Amino acid sequence: MELIRGLHNLRDKHRDCVATIGNFDGVHLGHVQILSQVKAKAAELGLPSVVIIFEPQPREFFAGVNAPPRLTRFDEKVRLLRAEGIDRVLCLTFNSRLRSMSADAFVEELLLKGLNVKYFVVGDDFRFGCDRSGDYAMLKQAGDRHDFSVANTETYLIDGERVSSTRIREALMRADFVEAERLLGRPYRVTGRVQHGQKLGRQIGVPTANVRMHRFRCPLQGVYVVEASVGAQCWQGVCNVGMRPTVNGTQPVLEVHLFDFSGNLYGQLMQVKFLHFLRPEVKFSGLDSLKTQINIDKDSARAWLVQQGRVDRQSGSDLI
The missing domain is CATH 3.40.50.620 (HUPs)
Structure with a gap:
């Protein structure tokens, strides 16, 4: 094309x-x-x-x-x-x-x-x-x-x-991913290249893959259970979409903590599929409080994945 x-x-x-x-x-x-x-x-x-x-x-x-x-x-x-x-x-x-x-x-x-x-x-x-x-x-x-x-x-x-973009946007804002998928004809995903960040996640033991949003304003904001893929590889995890107020962020960022992953994804194209809303983005008193909450988010995400029968998924066969 x-x-x-x-x-x-x-x-x-x-x-x-x-x-x-x-x-x-x-x-x-x-x-x-x-x-x-x-x-x-x-x-x-x-x-x-x-x-x-x-x-x-x-x-x-x-x-x-x-x-x-x-x-x-x-x-x-x-x-x-x-x-x-x-x-x-x-x-x-x-x-x-x-x-x-x-x-x-x-x-x-x-x-x-x-x-x-x-x-x-x-x-x-x-x-x-x-x-x-x-x-x-x-x-x-x-x-x-x-x-x-x-x-x-x-x-x-x-x-x-x-079926309209407005109707889909409204479904996403209320975290109705089933309805959004029905209207889109595919799961809702955000795609972008993994870039270097401040590496604060690594410092507190929860490294993240960061996707800069630049001028893109995502209809989602908060913390979600996701499946993220690079090529044919797919991992489950938790994702924060927002401004990162705890560290005084000034630009919107999509950051994903991948379960059971180790490696380097910098520069690679990542697709993030949103599955379930966990909580709004919150400003915490410091990194220790943030780390505690992220660990709670991880446990909540794993529990939801078990409940939905989606654990240990490693196939990217259904990705665009």
Whole structure:
């Protein structure tokens, strides 16, 4: 799969395609329905399939730190789109210029000059252009004038409710991982590279693998039972997602203590699958109190794993 960053990187070889557009945060089952429609039409027409996404996402541009947390980091979203068999991802920088672009200019610069779209698939609530002035009816009219087809997708429902990133986010915030998995079509995971930290965990006898969140705001916060994998290897453990207030942390971190593990994971890509919520993140009086609580967390996690019949699992066969 080819990742194209920005309109300025489009070339003649990128013209003529079947495309769709959106945030695709989480790449959930509703998104998969849209992607299936795009791939089927692309195969029928003998054209590449293209997904157009934004970075930052529009709500992040407008709301800043008040925007809702993302389900997936950018690179994880790209991996999921690749796994769905999409040929190209075009990432547009959402900035003041794009925000102020009229709906007509959006069609002209992106769909016609940039991609020469032959078939365009949009969600049932898609709006575009300055002040969201463009809609499906406007796209249909533009398609009739410029000889490209526009298709609307039906809302994907589970239990009579629309599958959406918002619905999944709400499930995660209440730690309903079963519901999140139903809506995503896979367990909820966060992926990132293991980086060097302060090594405070090692000092108190509970070493952790740290994944820096950078600008990613995870919808989870607190301490969880998890399964973490690197390649085909999988370990159980406890994970803290948050700011680490006991050590005056200033940046969000995902840190995992792996049961029965010894070794070096620095620089490797780790997937963390969340299974069960243990407790909120708390500021303790010092490292001794923190160590005591972590040991309690470990015992609680092992007890839950035994109760669920998930002990001693070492296979990563079900991982993406």
